[in-house]
Amino acid sequence: MTKVRESVLHSIGEAFNHHRLPLNLVEPPAVAMPTMGSEPLSHTIHILGATRDSQASPLIEPFLNHPDSDVREETGVAAAEITGSTREPETTTLDDCSTTRPITTLR
Template identity: 45%
Template sequence: MDEHQGLTALIESAWAELNGSDARRRDLCLDTVSDVLESGRLAQDYVERTVGRLVTVALSGENYAVRESALHAVCTASAHYELPYRVVEPLAAGADGFEPLLLAYVLAVLGSTRDRAALPVVERFLNHPHPEVRREASEALTDLHWPREPTQDTRA
């Protein structure tokens, strides 16, 4: 089994356990997914599918800790891969339903896409009552105005 297969097997195992576990265990499964995404060694199409699943969890009726872990994993992915806006767009559509800390994650992810389609959503939160949300909206706005720098594929 090569490295990529080993990493994807870890994520698939976490997904399988996620479906049949209690909230604490689901939280730990999502931490595993985040750890694997942090490696930066997965194929882009696999990352996009994984992030799509994480977005679904973040938007679910799960408890706060599980949704926070899902969003943390999406942020981890956005730090190591170029996530297209279309993959995280459901977060933009559901942004108003997030608690302030979770909303900060959402804004960071939207900014990381460097896609100006996220501008209207991000701009709405520049005057949010919570300072962390305002700060993250401001940073996301800055990110959205800067073009994405070319990245090098670290998978060898």
């Protein structure tokens, strides 16, 4: 079951390479964050940061001091995305999904 959860979280994270997803769509796993292992927690933090929604900040801030350095690093990256400290990639929104132009993302 853990591998299935990790795969789902990874797939949601990958969706951000092509679409901008709203926080309310990806927020439900946040309630389980305190009980997650490091890998699913990192995926969840990545997903919340990728929304670039300031309302996600309080959900990830408690993990800035997590014992796992990978979780702390992912939390820092997510916090930077939320505050706009990184360059905005060109994405489509869910409303733009019918577009035929190529989608470019930053890596």
